[in-house]
Amino acid sequence: MTKLDxxxxxxxxxxxxxxxxxxxxLVNPANKRKIDIIVVGTGLAGGSAAASLSELGFNVxxxxxxxxxxxxxxxxAQGGINAAKNYPNDGDSVYRLFYDTVKGGDYRAREAxxxxxxxxxxxxxxQCVAQGVxxxxxxxxxxxxxxxxxALVSRTFYARGQTGQQxxxxxxxxxxxxxxxxxxxxxxxxxxxxxxxxxxxARGILVRNLVTGKLERYGAHAVLLASxxxxxxxxxxxxxxxxxxxxxxxxxxxxxxxxxxxFVQIHPTCIPVHGNxxxxxxxxxxxxxxxxxxxxPKKKEDAQKIQKGELSPxxxxxxxxxxxxxxxxPAFGNLVPRDVASRAAKERCDEGYGVGNTGLAVYLDFKDAxxxxxxxxxxxxxxxxxxxxxxxxxxxxxxxxxxxxxAIHYTMGGIWVDYELQSTIPGLFVGGEANFSDHGANRLGAxxxxxxxxxxxxxxxxxxxxxxxxxxxxxxxxxxxxxxxKSEKYVQGNLDKLLAIxxxxxxxxxxxxxxxxMWDYVGMGRSKEGLEKAIEDLKSLRKDFWxxxxxxxxxxxxxxxxxxAVRVSDFIxxxxxxxxxxxxxxxxxxxxxxxEYQTEEGxxxxxxxxxxxVSAWEYKGVDEEPVLHKEPLNYENIEVKQRxxxxx
Amino acid sequence: xxxxxxxxxxxxxNAEGKFVTYPVHNISQDASFLEMLDVLNEELVTNGKEPVAxxxxxxxxxxxxxxLFINGRPHGPDDSVTTCQLHMRKFKDGETVVIEPxxxxxxxxxxxxxxxxxPFDEIIRSGGYVSVNTGGVPDAxxxxxxxxxxxxxxxxxxxxGCGACVAACKNASAMLFVSAKVSQLALLxxxxxxxxxxxxxxxxxxxxxxxxxxxxxxACEAECPKDISVANIARMNREFLCAKVT
Ligand SMILES: Cc1cc2nc3c(=O)[nH]c(=O)nc-3n(C[C@H](O)[C@H](O)[C@H](O)COP(=O)(O)OP(=O)(O)OC[C@H]3O[C@@H](n4cnc5c(N)ncnc54)[C@H](O)[C@@H]3O)c2cc1C
Ligand code: FES
Numbered sequence: 001m002t003k004l005d006x007x008x009x010x011x012x013x014x015x016x017x018x019x020x021x022x023x024x025x026l027v028n029p030a031n032k033r034k035i036d037i038i039v040v041g042t043g044l045a046g047g048s049a050a051a052s053l054s055e056l057g058f059n060v061x062x063x064x065x066x067x068x069x070x071x072x073x074x075x076x077a078q079g080g081i082n083a084a085k086n087y088p089n090d091g092d093s094v095y096r097l098f099y100d101t102v103k104g105g106d107y108r109a110r111e112a113x114x115x116x117x118x119x120x121x122x123x124x125x126x127q128c129v130a131q132g133v134x135x136x137x138x139x140x141x142x143x144x145x146x147x148x149x150x151a152l153v154s155r156t157f158y159a160r161g162q163t164g165q166q167x168x169x170x171x172x173x174x175x176x177x178x179x180x181x182x183x184x185x186x187x188x189x190x191x192x193x194x195x196x197x198x199x200x201x202a203r204g205i206l207v208r209n210l211v212t213g214k215l216e217r218y219g220a221h222a223v224l225l226a227s228x229x230x231x232x233x234x235x236x237x238x239x240x241x242x243x244x245x246x247x248x249x250x251x252x253x254x255x256x257x258x259x260x261x262x263f264v265q266i267h268p269t270c271i272p273v274h275g276n277x278x279x280x281x282x283x284x285x286x287x288x289x290x291x292x293x294x295x296x297p298k299k300k301e302d303a304q305k306i307q308k309g310e311l312s313p314x315x316x317x318x319x320x321x322x323x324x325x326x327x328x329x330p331a332f333g334n335l336v337p338r339d340v341a342s343r344a345a346k347e348r349c350d351e352g353y354g355v356g357n358t359g360l361a362v363y364l365d366f367k368d369a370x371x372x373x374x375x376x377x378x379x380x381x382x383x384x385x386x387x388x389x390x391x392x393x394x395x396x397x398x399x400x401x402x403x404x405x406x407a408i409h410y411t412m413g414g415i416w417v418d419y420e421l422q423s424t425i426p427g428l429f430v431g432g433e434a435n436f437s438d439h440g441a442n443r444l445g446a447x448x449x450x451x452x453x454x455x456x457x458x459x460x461x462x463x464x465x466x467x468x469x470x471x472x473x474x475x476x477x478x479x480x481x482x483x484x485x486k487s488e489k490y491v492q493g494n495l496d497k498l499l500a501i502x503x504x505x506x507x508x509x510x511x512x513x514x515x516x517x518m519w520d521y522v523g524m525g526r527s528k529e530g531l532e533k534a535i536e537d538l539k540s541l542r543k544d545f546w547x548x549x550x551x552x553x554x555x556x557x558x559x560x561x562x563x564x565a566v567r568v569s570d571f572i573x574x575x576x577x578x579x580x581x582x583x584x585x586x587x588x589x590x591x592x593x594x595x596e597y598q599t600e601e602g603x604x605x606x607x608x609x610x611x612x613x614v615s616a617w618e619y620k621g622v623d624e625e626p627v628l629h630k631e632p633l634n635y636e637n638i639e640v641k642q643r644x645x646x647x648x
Numbered sequence: 649x650x651x652x653x654x655x656x657x658x659x660x661x662n663a664e665g666k667f668v669t670y671p672v673h674n675i676s677q678d679a680s681f682l683e684m685l686d687v688l689n690e691e692l693v694t695n696g697k698e699p700v701a702x703x704x705x706x707x708x709x710x711x712x713x714x715x716l717f718i719n720g721r722p723h724g725p726d727d728s729v730t731t732c733q734l735h736m737r738k739f740k741d742g743e744t745v746v747i748e749p750x751x752x753x754x755x756x757x758x759x760x761x762x763x764x765x766x767p768f769d770e771i772i773r774s775g776g777y778v779s780v781n782t783g784g785v786p787d788a789x790x791x792x793x794x795x796x797x798x799x800x801x802x803x804x805x806x807x808x809g810c811g812a813c814v815a816a817c818k819n820a821s822a823m824l825f826v827s828a829k830v831s832q833l834a835l836l837x838x839x840x841x842x843x844x845x846x847x848x849x850x851x852x853x854x855x856x857x858x859x860x861x862x863x864x865x866x867a868c869e870a871e872c873p874k875d876i877s878v879a880n881i882a883r884m885n886r887e888f889l890c891a892k893v894t
Contacts, residue, residue: 130785141792173777
């Protein structure tokens with residue numbers, strides 16, 4: 001326990017961040033030029049951090065897997081970004097955003113971090129508008145807001161259904177500006193394979209050039225990981241295909257603790273699974289729950305007829321529809337937080353009321369909204385989402401209700417970081433979805449974009465400087481040094497081993513198998529038996545993988561199967577850690593639902609007495625059990641309550 | 649459904665490429681085009697052969713990573729979608745499908761169906777942004793923007809940078825791409841300050857990188873998966889002329 005120092009500044013909650021900035025160490029402008037920083041990832045967190053650090057005068061090297069920094073997974077975010085502007089005058093404030101986020105996270109996040117996030121949220125909107133991000137506006141020319149789950153105010157800013165795209169293009173613009181200036185050097189189609197440490201500090205990375213297949217060495221005074229989340233451990237998820245756990249996993253193996261690995265978010269509104277060839281799931285933005293009403297048939301017979309294709313939902317009369325969220329949670333209705341909405345959908349489907357040919361779907365119906373507001377208003381709000389649905393499902397959602405089902409979407413867990421976003425490896429900082437972050441056991445909608453940009457624009461440029469202030473006399477790390485030699489040998493050895501297996505099974509077939517194990521046992525409902533089984537199954541899958549995977553080709557030039565194999569081998573190991581974490585947490589909280597721990601009404605039952613802590617896991621070796629460290633959570637500014645979305 | 653695929657294979661940038669024919673069987677109508685290619689690759693890998701390399705990431709039509717020239721059209725036969733959103737129900741059982749990479753001089757092939765689109769990044773670097781640093785900016789609502797302009801700016805900003813416009817154009821012109829960014833920023837007060845410098849340097853960069861001229865055939869607009877309008881090209885031309893006379 002002694003190893004975890006959260007470094008929360010002294011003083012009252014609302015003054016902590018101001019105090020930190022007032023007393024932190026700074027690097028003088030002439031010295032900044034002597035300092036190199038590596039940033040892995042160009043999503044909202046990495047892109048904004050790299051640009052801001054470069055503006056301050058540091059030399060920044062940035063890496064991403066895609067062919068352009070503009071294509072990071074953040075681009076796919078649809079719904080919006082929160083901020084406590086209170087423009088609609090509906091009672092919002094920094095405190096309320098902070099409160100909603102801590103409550104939404106089921107009291108498993110650090111108060112001080114969340115408060116800072118709420119505090120800088122307003123600066124983010126100002127910054128993005130100054131960059132020319134075309135947020136939605138009202139006729140008077142002012143910015144428009146919408147509501148998202150888990151909040152009673154409208155605080156979500158949006159750019160049609162493409163908010164992530166527009167925010168990322170803003171950050172990409174800032175990054176492009178700095179690349180042109182010459183203080184950012186951009187390396188695309190590169191994958192980080194290892195963190196290189198010297199004297200216990202992160203001093204560089206080893207990278208695989210995905211075009212040439214060559215390993216490359218880069219040194220720096222500090223490394224920032226902003227490599228995104230690991231939802232793809234479930235194979236089917238809403239994440240982009242290249243999203244992976246590997247950068248974070250390599251850091252974990254080098255000594256960075258992993259926080260809350262089992263906390264993943266299952267998003268309630270995704271297009272249901274439709275075939276075994278399927279490669280990913282498509283999200284239908286949560287913003288749809290502003291106007292759509294969720295229901296299933298009241299009668300099981302109706303559900304069965306729908307499943308067989310004998311009945312159409314439009315022919316089910318109002319009195320035979322069960323708007324189960326409105327029924328169970330009158331105060332929040334269709335806008336309950338994601339974990340609650342997902343579980344409620346699963347509950348109805350498990351009871352046999354599900355729709356679609358698999359019975360694993362519920363309806364999201366816009367009929368009332370279209371009647372009330374007119375089709376054109378709905379089209380203006382969600383047109384691109386409706387089009388996307390139509391293209392995929394081949395059904396017109398203006399006429400027939402959409403079918404949705406929960407899917408893996410986001411990972412609250414990630415590398416453990418202190419208040420300064422530094423991991424347990426000095427000099428290794430982690431931002432965005434890759435850190436265990438501010439969302440506790442469940443993230444509220446539109447808060448990931450906020451956190452990524454908060455970390456990148458407004459937190460890391462300060463906290464990294466605080467660390468770098470005493471590194472100015474540290475010489476550049478020579479890439480011929482033994483530390484790099486050792487790392488390269490290790491990475492090369494691993495690649496050679498993979499290529500030499502030449503078994504009979506494809507990488508994807510293994511990825512599917514990890515995904516199934518995770519979904520069945522470490523997904524929406526978890527139990528002791530299931531988790532123990534998952535650990536055993538993953539262990540044997542790991543053996544199978546290392547004996548039977550087949551990767552055609554070699555290590556010269558581009559080899560997509562090899563790229564995937566490295567990522568899948570990490571997913572298999574990570575899956576085991578997730579299962580262990582879930583098994584160790586004998587309570588239900590947020591997205592972590594242990595079937596043994598629920599109320600009579602089927603709501604999650606927390607155990608604050610025994611589990612009000614952050615789980616941070618320390619790696620001990622592939623076949624060794626990892627060690628659990630606990631960071632106690634103290635709530636001094638919020639009264640800890642059972643979450644209640646039934647009454648306001 | 650069963651299909652015959654004629655796919656461009658090329659080992660790397662310097663190798664000579666050629667078409668190779670592959671049959672695929674039992675493809676679901678509901679599968680996406682890329683899922684159909686996944687099925688082919690799974691089969692190739694199972695038989696110890698090298699899978700077909702193609703770019704993709706979000707598979708939601710937003711990252712701009714996927715490309716593919718399918719039966720002579722960028723992003724294939726459906727309108728207003730990217731290849732990753734194209735579904736097999738748009739094809740007929742037994743059909744022969746020809747799959748090529750983008751063909752444009754500024755976008756050389758890296759491997760099979762993957763091309764190098766970094767010239768787009770270079771164009772943006774030459775000025776496709778508002779030069780503000782982090783911090784010290786005014787409150788967001790101090791800049792009222794009329795909704796119509798904000799909406800038009802958003803229409804232009806919807807460009808995903810996939811390069812279909814260049815691939816569709818017989819001159820390999822990047823006018824639609826460049827004009828989308830120029831328009832977005834020209835329509836907003838934040839972009840006005842640097843408007844002249846921006847349009848001049850972006851156009852110059854585009855020419856430098858070997859993109860061709862626009863001869864107003866509008867194939868770019870017809871093939872754009874995001875329906876970016878050629879009205880942006882007209883707006884950019886106006887901006888460019890203004891910049892020259894002032
Ligand atoms: C479909 C969808 C919709 C969403 N909608 C919303 C929303 O409306 N509001 C909201 O707040 N949140 C939303 N989210 C969540 C949010 O988009 C993400 O959490 C957030 O964008 C993550 O940003 P990031 O910068 O941390 O990482 P990412 O954007 O995932 O970027 C990761 C970067 O790291 C790079 N990288 C990864 N591994 C390596 C490696 N080994 N080597 C080199 N580079 C590497 C990648 O190339 C990429 O550049 C949504 C998510 C999804 C999937
Ligand atoms: S894969 Fe992202 S647009 Fe097609």
